[in-house]
Amino acid sequence: MAFARPPLTKSCKNPDPPALPPDIQLGDVVYDRLSSKRGILRYFGRTKFAKGIWAGIELELEEGKNDGSVHGNRYFKCKRNFGIFIEVYRVVKSITLKEKEKDDEGEKRGILLKEKDEETEKMEMEGMKKDLKEKDEEMGRMEMEGMKKDLKEKDEKMERMNEEMEGMDEEMEGMKKDLKEKDEKMERMNEEMEGMNEEMEGMKKDLKVKERELGMKENEIKGLENDLKEKNEDMERMAEEMERMKKDADS
The missing domain is CATH 2.30.30.190 (CAP Gly-rich-like domain)
Structure with a gap:
């Protein structure tokens, strides 16, 4: 055309x-x-x-x-x-067909070279991806090891804390037992104190009764003393009268 x-x-x-x-x-x-x-x-x-x-x-x-x-x-x-x-x-x-074929051949060589370069680049990229994957896996393993180590340390710490808690629980149980025994002892002492108080109240009542009885006896003694005093006075008067009578008889 x-x-x-x-x-x-x-x-x-x-x-x-x-x-x-x-x-x-x-x-x-x-x-x-x-x-x-x-x-x-x-x-x-x-x-x-x-x-x-x-x-x-x-x-x-x-x-x-x-x-x-x-x-x-x-x-x-x-x-x-x-x-x-x-x-x-x-x-x-x-250009002419012959020159075009020659140019096409050169272009094909260029394409092959380009494809080869692309293949090389692809292989390098694959190698880089592989290295990156291995590094990622290594980092993942290192992170996993670190996490496992941290988890192990936390588990050991938790076990120690559990043991300490168990020891504290045992100590708490001992304290509760001691407290219970002390409470029971206090209850017994309170009961004994109540018994003693009741006994003291009884003794106080008896003492009051005896005091009343003693008061009555003191009154009786005072009456007897008064009677004895009166009799002594009567005897003195009688002795004086007898003395006078004796004097009168002598005179």
């Missing part, structure tokens, strides 16, 4: 357009090294839809995404779905 070279669009010009590769010019037939789509280079420069340098291509077939405009900004003009924009490293000038 032959392409006519249309005039450059004036919609989006670069104030400082980048230099084209020495072997490529606007209007050259080029292809995309990744998709192998072929067409005419219509635009080369900066865009508003993305940073960097982009190449706008009018394709031979309806395999594109636009008509040379993106987001309302026109960079070149072509039929709908015949335009694409690709990064400049993907732009390759159309």
Whole structure:
């Protein structure tokens, strides 16, 4: 398919357009090294839809995404779905079949080299992941050992505390037993004191009775003493009278 070279669009010009590769010019037939789509280079420069340098291509077939405009900004003009924009490293000038095969071979070698690099990187990544996993497992084991050690120490401390608590319980039971015995002894002493108090009350009652009896006897003694005194006085009077009578008889 032959392409006519249309005039450059004036919609989006670069104030400082980048230099084209020495072997490529606007209007050259080029292809995309990744998709192998072929067409005419219509635009080369900066865009508003993305940073960097982009190449706008009018394709031979309806395999594109636009008509040379993106987001309302026109960079070149072509039929709908015949335009694409690709990064400049993907732009390759159309060459003969033999040169293309050679270029394809180099591209394949590049792809193989890239795949090899990716494989190496993947292996390195796997090794790093393995090392990281081993380190994580080692850290997990260390943390687990530490946790086990802490748990063991806590269990031992808990056992010691339980033993101390058991000793305290036994001591408490002994104290309760002693206290119970003392309470029982106090009860017996209280009972004995009550008995003694009752006995004292009885003795006090007996003492009062005896005091009353003794009072009565004292009264009797006082009466007898009074009687004896009166009799002594009578005897003295009688003795005096007899003495007088004797004197009278003598005279």
